[in-house]
Amino acid sequence: MSAWAWLLTLCGALLGATSARANPVDAFGLGARATALGSAYSAVADDTAAAYYNPAGLARSTDLRVDLGYQLARPVLNVSGQPQDLMDSRGLIFGVLLPGRLLGLRFAFGVTLFLPDQQATRIRVLSFDRPRLQLFENRPQRMFFAANLAIHIYRGLYLGGGLTFMSRSKGVVYLRGRVALSDPEQSALESSVDVNLLAIRYPQVGLLFEATKDLSFSLVYRHKFLLELEQGFNIRGDIGDEGQEPLVKGARFEQVAYSVDLFQPWQIVAGAAARFSSVLVSFDLTYSRWSEQPPPAARITLNVDIGRFNDLVKLVPSRPYPDPGFFDTLMPAVGVEWRALSNALSGRLALDLRGGYRFEPSPVPEQDGESSFGDSDRHIVSLGLGVELSRLGQVLKKPLAIDVFGAFTHLPLRRFKKLDPRSLVGDFTVGGQVWQVGGQMRWRF
Amino acid sequence: MAVLNMRRFSTAFQRVFGKPTHHGKPQPLAGPLAWGALLVAGLAACGTQGDATVLPDRWPRSGLSGYRFVDADVPYALGRFGWDLDEPTVVVPVMPSATLADARMQVWGQMSPRLSPEKTVLFRAGLSAQKPNAEAEPDEVLTPTQPWEGAGLHSPSVLALRDDGSRQLLVYQGQQGDVGAAVVTADGIDKRDAPLISATTLRAGTAGNIGRVSAVRDEDRVYLFYTLGERELRVAETEYATLVRAADLGRKETGELDVRISPPLLYVSAVGVPPGESKAVPAERIGHVAARRLLTPVGRVRWDVALRAQAGRDTVLVAASAYAEGRTKASIGPASAFLPVEAALIKTSEGTVGAPSLATVAGRSLLFFGLRSVGSQVAVATLPQ
Numbered sequence: 001m002s003a004w005a006w007l008l009t010l011c012g013a014l015l016g017a018t019s020a021r022a023n024p025v026d027a028f029g030l031g032a033r034a035t036a037l038g039s040a041y042s043a044v045a046d047d048t049a050a051a052y053y054n055p056a057g058l059a060r061s062t063d064l065r066v067d068l069g070y071q072l073a074r075p076v077l078n079v080s081g082q083p084q085d086l087m088d089s090r091g092l093i094f095g096v097l098l099p100g101r102l103l104g105l106r107f108a109f110g111v112t113l114f115l116p117d118q119q120a121t122r123i124r125v126l127s128f129d130r131p132r133l134q135l136f137e138n139r140p141q142r143m144f145f146a147a148n149l150a151i152h153i154y155r156g157l158y159l160g161g162g163l164t165f166m167s168r169s170k171g172v173v174y175l176r177g178r179v180a181l182s183d184p185e186q187s188a189l190e191s192s193v194d195v196n197l198l199a200i201r202y203p204q205v206g207l208l209f210e211a212t213k214d215l216s217f218s219l220v221y222r223h224k225f226l227l228e229l230e231q232g233f234n235i236r237g238d239i240g241d242e243g244q245e246p247l248v249k250g251a252r253f254e255q256v257a258y259s260v261d262l263f264q265p266w267q268i269v270a271g272a273a274a275r276f277s278s279v280l281v282s283f284d285l286t287y288s289r290w291s292e293q294p295p296p297a298a299r300i301t302l303n304v305d306i307g308r309f310n311d312l313v314k315l316v317p318s319r320p321y322p323d324p325g326f327f328d329t330l331m332p333a334v335g336v337e338w339r340a341l342s343n344a345l346s347g348r349l350a351l352d353l354r355g356g357y358r359f360e361p362s363p364v365p366e367q368d369g370e371s372s373f374g375d376s377d378r379h380i381v382s383l384g385l386g387v388e389l390s391r392l393g394q395v396l397k398k399p400l401a402i403d404v405f406g407a408f409t410h411l412p413l414r415r416f417k418k419l420d421p422r423s424l425v426g427d428f429t430v431g432g433q434v435w436q437v438g439g440q441m442r443w444r445f
Numbered sequence: 446m447a448v449l450n451m452r453r454f455s456t457a458f459q460r461v462f463g464k465p466t467h468h469g470k471p472q473p474l475a476g477p478l479a480w481g482a483l484l485v486a487g488l489a490a491c492g493t494q495g496d497a498t499v500l501p502d503r504w505p506r507s508g509l510s511g512y513r514f515v516d517a518d519v520p521y522a523l524g525r526f527g528w529d530l531d532e533p534t535v536v537v538p539v540m541p542s543a544t545l546a547d548a549r550m551q552v553w554g555q556m557s558p559r560l561s562p563e564k565t566v567l568f569r570a571g572l573s574a575q576k577p578n579a580e581a582e583p584d585e586v587l588t589p590t591q592p593w594e595g596a597g598l599h600s601p602s603v604l605a606l607r608d609d610g611s612r613q614l615l616v617y618q619g620q621q622g623d624v625g626a627a628v629v630t631a632d633g634i635d636k637r638d639a640p641l642i643s644a645t646t647l648r649a650g651t652a653g654n655i656g657r658v659s660a661v662r663d664e665d666r667v668y669l670f671y672t673l674g675e676r677e678l679r680v681a682e683t684e685y686a687t688l689v690r691a692a693d694l695g696r697k698e699t700g701e702l703d704v705r706i707s708p709p710l711l712y713v714s715a716v717g718v719p720p721g722e723s724k725a726v727p728a729e730r731i732g733h734v735a736a737r738r739l740l741t742p743v744g745r746v747r748w749d750v751a752l753r754a755q756a757g758r759d760t761v762l763v764a765a766s767a768y769a770e771g772r773t774k775a776s777i778g779p780a781s782a783f784l785p786v787e788a789a790l791i792k793t794s795e796g797t798v799g800a801p802s803l804a805t806v807a808g809r810s811l812l813f814f815g816l817r818s819v820g821s822q823v824a825v826a827t828l829p830q
Binding site: 079080081082083084085131132372374415416417420421422423424425426427428429 | 503504505506507509510511741742743744745747748764765766767768784785786787788808
């Protein structure tokens, strides 16, 4: 296959991908260095974290890279003063970046994985009126796996894009045979199950421009993600006792439940990074299209055909749910990295100190009606440390980076009032914190 | 032609983990960094064993429906052999306990000998919030002694006069619906001779009978909720200081308390029986009201009334609710109207439900109510967690 064919295939895949994105990386960041910088990383990325922050950054690296780390986020949230049992989001981070050349252009291919400890995907669909912390239940519990390709186009200009992979389930349980009337235990039904885990791909593309060697700009688009589940059962058979003429021949009962388990909006990120001597300052501004959030509840369709008894059965159609009315959000993030030590220990050690701040406004509107989606704004403060070890002998000829970070998210108390005093949930408040820690090793070869 | 430098990758890998020998077996790992890398990967891999913990829903509810017996096998909080118990009223300490295990509450109510149902007396019992279905036996604390009280007392309500609960104001009714008061201390109960409010005043010019009166304090005011003629909910409003002074003046005080009677706040026809169901019909009678004032988590006042509704042979417990907003000085009562909840407080086939009482103790929502099968006892239910 020619290089142009590869490119066309990549573009086709990007355009043809289904909508997607909902992951713990959005919520808590990816990688120790990026998270320490407050996730203001789109113009800084040059490692495997670029797979999320800006795929174009992959092509900056001329080294083969292997990154391995672990990160944990623990939400400690209260609803009306009552502590909530929320799951940690924790897991292994692994990434590989392979540089190469294409038609004389430098390019890089990278794969990045966040493998959670607990659930590859968490599926929990609740009824519309059931209260929940919308952005802390399913959203941080899923695997993230992205593959990206980036090219150095021209003098400091990089373009990258790729796909993130996910799967959704679609399944039906079939029952076939005879349903006995007088004694249900005499029914003779054969069962079969047909379940498919269907692949979902969703794209991200990024542009990176190094205006000077100390000044970079970035632009990133991440597509939206909607994980729909489709599950049902299908019963076909005769109704009647064994040895007798069936009361109904070929009766049919079908049920299908569609539900939205995960949703993440499409996002546009604009970023910049500037280096002033030993200090790197980065800034990201992310627009998130939360207003497309569909009602997070199941729609159920029922079909029944029992011949001459159809008039006796009245099926109530699944009611339409109101638009949850989420707001689009604009999220600023800023990060600072200071090279505190360079060439220490005879040039073997360098030390970076990092800090960051991000503000994530809540997309959740007032909950004065039927729904009770609890959420609050987030102020995220992060700190980190990076050690770069050089001249480690024949094993590693290039510097090895070891990064650690800690982050604290403050959710100020938010008050939700119900219009109807009879609401079964009633007025409520949401507030709390999220604690994060993590570490990562980054090898270059 | 695309050239992916796999040879370079292979070389780097071998640098770290060692080259395979010609026998195909790898050499020992080269260097402590490789061991470190393996350790990190190993620890992370061990962590991927998973945790299938089921998340309970620990979201507080408003407590207006959906109660279940604390224990379906042991549904009763209070009972006494040979007596019928009903009209429980829960008194929660003003300074609540920090934990459920420490929390205690008082339950007042009425009881009568099974063979003489008209001779009702008031009882009192202490219960633990953690195990309210103790099937405890209450003590008889107040009997009728005044002519206006008739043969029996009922409808106790208790207002705290001191934060530590050492001095309480007991509001109750005589047989004909007149309202009396008594001061409760550790030394005993000092009853006022004359009624505070006559049934005639509460009738507000109508001929309806007066249902259970439930007194609740709202800062400088006291509201007495009751049903009139089993068809409408009303409130008698007075000043707290006036009420306390009238009760404190002693047994010789004979003047009636000055109260204002509200217009109907809820009509019988607004309540469906069974509530919220497609076969629901308008209630024919409502009564046995118990009211509470609570501060929602956002700091606004909500008023709830729990009551018994009947239609035909169906008897249910249902709540109605209102926010205390938009009131003026001319308004009477805590709200202009109460809205009935379209779901029952509790569904039970264990017997016929009697008078309810709602309480929240150490974060736990509790519903006490009379429940009659052979006899009548006080049952207790809670919201499922």
